[in-house]
Amino acid sequence: MNTRGPVNLSTRLLVVPGVALVAFVFLAPFLLLVAMSFWSQPAGSLLIDPTPTLKNYERIFSDAYYLRGLSRTLWLSTATVALSLILGFPVAFWIVRRAGRLRRLVTALMLLPMVCGALLPTLGLVNLLAPLGIINGTLKELGLIDKAIPLLGTQTGILIGLVQAFLPLMVLPLIAVLDRLPHSLEEAAMSLGARPVQVWWRIVLPLAAPGVLAGSVLVFCAALTSFVTPQILGQGKIATFAAMTWQQASLVLDWPFAAALAMVMLGLMVGLGALMLALSRVGRSE
Amino acid sequence: MRRNLLTGFTALVVLFTVAPLLVVVFSSFDDGKFFRFPPRELSLRWFRAAFDSAEYRSSLLNSTVVGLLATAISVTFGTAAALGLQRSVLKSRAVLEAVLLAPLTLPLVIWAIALLQIYAWLGIGGTLSGLVLAHATFTLPFSVRVMLATCSAIDPGLELAARSLGARPWQAFARITLPLAFPGLATSALLSFFISFNDVIVSTFIAGSSWMTFPVRLYSQLRGQGIDPTTLAIGTMVIASILLVVMLTEIFSRRALRT
Numbered sequence: 001m002n003t004r005g006p007v008n009l010s011t012r013l014l015v016v017p018g019v020a021l022v023a024f025v026f027l028a029p030f031l032l033l034v035a036m037s038f039w040s041q042p043a044g045s046l047l048i049d050p051t052p053t054l055k056n057y058e059r060i061f062s063d064a065y066y067l068r069g070l071s072r073t074l075w076l077s078t079a080t081v082a083l084s085l086i087l088g089f090p091v092a093f094w095i096v097r098r099a100g101r102l103r104r105l106v107t108a109l110m111l112l113p114m115v116c117g118a119l120l121p122t123l124g125l126v127n128l129l130a131p132l133g134i135i136n137g138t139l140k141e142l143g144l145i146d147k148a149i150p151l152l153g154t155q156t157g158i159l160i161g162l163v164q165a166f167l168p169l170m171v172l173p174l175i176a177v178l179d180r181l182p183h184s185l186e187e188a189a190m191s192l193g194a195r196p197v198q199v200w201w202r203i204v205l206p207l208a209a210p211g212v213l214a215g216s217v218l219v220f221c222a223a224l225t226s227f228v229t230p231q232i233l234g235q236g237k238i239a240t241f242a243a244m245t246w247q248q249a250s251l252v253l254d255w256p257f258a259a260a261l262a263m264v265m266l267g268l269m270v271g272l273g274a275l276m277l278a279l280s281r282v283g284r285s286e
Numbered sequence: 287m288r289r290n291l292l293t294g295f296t297a298l299v300v301l302f303t304v305a306p307l308l309v310v311v312f313s314s315f316d317d318g319k320f321f322r323f324p325p326r327e328l329s330l331r332w333f334r335a336a337f338d339s340a341e342y343r344s345s346l347l348n349s350t351v352v353g354l355l356a357t358a359i360s361v362t363f364g365t366a367a368a369l370g371l372q373r374s375v376l377k378s379r380a381v382l383e384a385v386l387l388a389p390l391t392l393p394l395v396i397w398a399i400a401l402l403q404i405y406a407w408l409g410i411g412g413t414l415s416g417l418v419l420a421h422a423t424f425t426l427p428f429s430v431r432v433m434l435a436t437c438s439a440i441d442p443g444l445e446l447a448a449r450s451l452g453a454r455p456w457q458a459f460a461r462i463t464l465p466l467a468f469p470g471l472a473t474s475a476l477l478s479f480f481i482s483f484n485d486v487i488v489s490t491f492i493a494g495s496s497w498m499t500f501p502v503r504l505y506s507q508l509r510g511q512g513i514d515p516t517t518l519a520i521g522t523m524v525i526a527s528i529l530l531v532v533m534l535t536e537i538f539s540r541r542a543l544r545t
Binding site: 011012013014015016017018019021022023025026027028029030032033036087088090091093094095098106108109110112113115116117118119120121122123124125126127128134164167168196221222225226227228231232235236242245246249250255258259262265266269 | 288289292293295296299300302303304305306307308309310313359362363364366367369370371373382385386388389392393394395396397399400401402403404419420422423424426430484485486487491501504505508509513517518521524525528532
């Protein structure tokens with residue numbers, strides 16, 4: 001047991017490289033970002049004035065351009081959550097209750113876009129949504145439309161891409177929560193005379209609420225901060241909040257303002273997370 | 287009836303989820319200069335073009351170099367950290383673990399903005415070392431997680447037994463612990479490499495044009511000029527290799543469970 005001391009010390013040192021890497025490349029830049037958002041950059045100069053100020057935040061919440069960008073992004077994220085829920089819930093239910101031997105395969109297929117990263121599915125979506133793309137081409141050949149429906153470069157196009165990219169984030173927590181739901185509950189309700197709609201509305205949905213909540217938060221945050229999908233499917237015409245932040249940081253080079261925009265995004269996420277946590281506490285205590 | 291409705295709906299949603307990838311794969315085999323679906327004339331023309339193009343070759347090479355270096359750092363640091371966390375009774379274990387997993391919590395866009403600024407100050411924006419450090423950092427949590435799970439499954443008694451039979455510490459480590467940890471090492475290496483290889487956001491923000499990786503090139507092309515079928519061919523190869531790796535890890539992990 002005498003060897004314990006030195007062994008402990010040397011094994012403890014094994015943590016150092018990893019922690020140092022995270023500290024220097026992750027934590028330090030993040031702290032700088034927080035500080036930077038309270039600094040300012042005089043117009044027409046690239047020098048940064050480190051006197052603490054709330055100027056950047058005031059500008060975001062008073063300039064119509066950024067407020068519009070913010071509301072557009074919030075709307076897109078909310079719509080993504082709603083659509084993911086509508087599409088994801090029946091799929092999760094099917095995977096848990098009816099998939100049988102197909103379960104692993106279907107779950108894997110649903111996760112595929114997430115595994116492949118943001119870019120490859122978007123490449124396919126551009127093909128599908130373009131004016132000369134598959135959807136418009138097929139509709140034209142069928143004689144249903146004369147002029148191409150604009151999908152690429154519109155909010156509809158972005159929304160399709162966001163739902164496609166983040167659906168797995170909704171389906172996974174739903175599968176987890178439905179898995180724990182005993183089938184006998186629904187059978188009991190049915191045998192007591194409840195109609196299927198009632199069973200869904202009064203048994204399945206309330207019991208699945210924690211999964212719905214978790215999935216919604218995950219999808220919302222992912223959509224709120226997504227950058228690649230809206231940029232490509234919006235063809236750079238529709239500025240989301242993340243795109244505005246990037247613009248300020250690497251094109252306008254107003255770093256303090258870019259930092260403040262990033263902090264607003266982070267603040268929205270943290271606020272939403274806290275709200276959801278509070279909601280789920282209330283739900284549990286009832 | 288209602289059952290069939292649900293099954294049909296699920297099938298449609300699954301189709302919606304995988305359709306974009308299917309489109310990439312199928313259209314990459316089409317002979318035409320523009321995108322057509324379904325492909326009318328099959329050919330490997332765009333695959334040949336992909337291998338011939340110096341532009342794509344260099345960006346794929348960049349991605350591979352960055353991916354391999356970042357993976358090496360991520361797996362080494364991650365394994366060391368997991369061992370350190372596992373083997374000593376640390377009061378601060380929870381804090382250290384939280385620090386090591388921290389890069390997962392922040393959306394990449396926000397972190398990339400921060401990196402862009404600090405890299406410009408340090409003068410390593412657009413350099414290979416800056417890019418590798420960033421990739422190593424956001425893949426590290428995955429290595430740490432996989433290696434923590436791996437290490438906790440290895441009985442420390444085995445190494446002690448080897449020591450008591452006369453093995454030196456490094457011998458016991460190299461001949462007992464390392465082989466047992468191999469599936470975990472392989473998994474974390476593959477995971478790190480693919481996450482690094484697929485990254486668009488961080489690389490776009492900090493690397494710019496000097497160390498252009500394949501996803502960055504594809505991204506700037508998609509935003510600007512539309513689709514070059516060559517990228518479809520490369521995309522198909524990337525998808526194929528991802529599927530291959532996923533299947534291999536699945537087979538490995540099943541085999542590991544059986545023995």
